[in-house]
Amino acid sequence: MSTVEVDHRVYNKEGNLTMLNMALRLIGSQIDSAVDKEIKRRLKRLPNKLNEYNYDAWGFHPEVAQYGLQLCIWLYRYYWRTEVYGIEKVPEGRVLLIGNHSGQLPMDGVNIASAMLMDAEPPRLVRTMIERWFGTMPLISTFAARHGQILGDPKNCVKLLENDECVVVFPEGARGSGKLWYDRYTLVDFGLGFMRLALKTKTPIVPVSIIGGEEQMPSFYDAKPLAKMLGLPYFPITPTFPWLGLLGFVPFPTKYHIYFDDPLYFEGTGDETDSEIQKKVDIVKKKILDNVAFGLAQRKNIFW
Amino acid sequence: MIGRISMTTRRKKVLITGISGGLAHQVAEMIPQNWDIIGVGLRELRPIKGRKIEFHKLDITKNKLEDIFRRRQLDCVIHMAVNDNPRVPIKHRHHINVVGTMKLLEDCERYKVKKVVLLSSANVYGADPNNPVYISEDHPLRVTQSYSEISDKVEFDSYCRSWMYKNPSISTIILRPCHIIGSQVHNNLTGYLRLKYIPIPLGFDPMIQVIHEIDMARAINACLRYNLSGIYNVVGPGELPLTEIINIVGGAPFPIPHVVGYSALRALWALGIGPLPAPQVEFLMYPCIIDGTRFQEDFRFSPQLSLSETLRSTVLY
Helix, strand or coil, X not given: CCCCCCCCCCECCCCCEXXXXXXXXXXXXXXXXXXXXXXXXXXXXXXXXXXXXXXXXXXXXHXXXXXXXXXXXXXXXXXXXXXXXXXXXXXXXXXXXXXXXXXXXXXXXHHHHHHHHHCCCCCCCEEEEECHHHHHCCCHHHHHHHCXXXXXXXXXXXXHHHCCCEEEXXXXXXXXXXXXXHHCCCCCCCCCHHHHHHHHXXXXXXXXXXXXXXXXXXXXXXXXXXXXXXXXXXXXXXXXXXXXHHHHHCCCCCCCEEEXXXXXXXXXXXXXXXXXXXXXXXXXXXXXXXXXXXXXXXXXXXXX | XXXXXXXXXXXXXXXXXXXXXXXXXHHHHHCCCCEEEEEEECCCCCCCCCCCEEEEECCCCCCHHHXXXXXXXXXXXXXXXXXXCCCCCHHHHHHHHHHHHHHHHHHHHHCCCCEEEEECCHHHHCCXXXXXXXXXXXXXXXXXXXXXXXXHHHHHHXXXXXXXXXXXXXXXXXXXXXXXXXCCCCCHHHHHHCCCEEEEECCCCCEEEEEEHHHHHHHHHHHHHECCCEEXXXXXXXXXXXXXXXXXXXXXXXXXXXXXXXXXXXXXXXXCCCCCCHHHHHHHCCCCCECCHHHHHHCCCCCCCCXXXXXXXXHCC
């Protein structure tokens, strides 16, 4: 007796092909062919555990993520022409990547994620800890979740590290990315939370220095009242924003250099006093600053 | 401490409250043959094959319930007489869910019942954009911050918890399962998934955890085997995004901006014709993903049905 396989994902209860699903399939198959085979291959090789429908608990789904990643990787290669140094130093298993934050838009995170997917061996899915308000935004919250990006909650971070994942943290937070032009390539105060998590979960820390982000959207003034009104962390006044409207969001095509340093293994329980943790954090901070200084000295030009 | 209940010559007796419900019926079906089942419910009990059940049609808030405790030496009480229907006025629901439970637990204490299994729900954590993934049992119960209509569920959970600590000699197991679905259960989620056209909040697609009614009945039965006390999250085979779930059960989703949907639902609810209170929408917008590993380890429990089996059985009777 032969059985007829019915694809329940397309047919509804009465067996009608639903218009929405049909349209989505059609568009999907068109876009699907636009995704680089290399990206698909590398997504398949990710060590992440997924369930029978290819989702993880946070909502990461490679079949959706490939489209967003295709764009990120195109930007990484051809827009920012990112040069990566020392990516082989990132150890396997759980790891925290700690970087300097810059550039108003979180392109530094996007570029680190692209580098870890395309240039690391084996490929890794980078998890960034995103701002809490992202979770309340329609479309954006879903988009972020499907691409493996996680709400910035310490409990989430611990769980990810226990699952041996690769997490990127910018301890400067929004104060770092909202830096003004005059403060470029300096670091504002680092939060201590990442170090406590690393100690608790015995996770190595890799300092990452990013060159090029500070010039992509130089901000001369932070219009705080406007930011507060709009519920944003900052409201930058740049040469192009807000003067050119939405076009002002387009960052300059600066050249990115990303330096990965040797992993640091810290000893401790995570319950030390703030001053003890601060000493350890300062070691990481110094490594990042040293590499930033080195990278700036090596750089001949902002754009190439 | 984990220990199996020792086999005695006297047949053990279990009281199941709310036995007429879809899930409780399946729990009763799975109770091992060496147990006698005494059932209490408001509706007539559908017969269970191969089992003789002593059934009492009564309200658990009535004093007649205590007579069962007097006449029968109960070993275990599985309390499932909880009213989840949001259309029932809160006063009435509070009376059943909180006052009724208080009386029942008082009887358990007085007549020295050895084990009590209480069915709460993971909804008490609330769906919140700030929820971490994998909520553990010590997470605050935040649902009433925005969803006051189910305050009775939180009070039920809190009362059971304090009673558990007050009676360390009684094995008290409070279960907080994720969404229970299946062909027999009727709750907010199954009702929603059985719609032909399913409204979804535009732009939101949270992960949702489900457990099949058979797996849940199995989980409740696992509680009979181990003399432990505690609060336990119970999860099924995993979690999926809302739209994927709708695709699998075969509904036709249509997105509505949540502001519109929320207001419409609130207006309908105020008029008395709304299907659900408006804050219920939050469960379709934000995640409430719980960590069920403690239960799985302590009770050697693992769900038997896969995600697709679990979901398809909800609609395809």
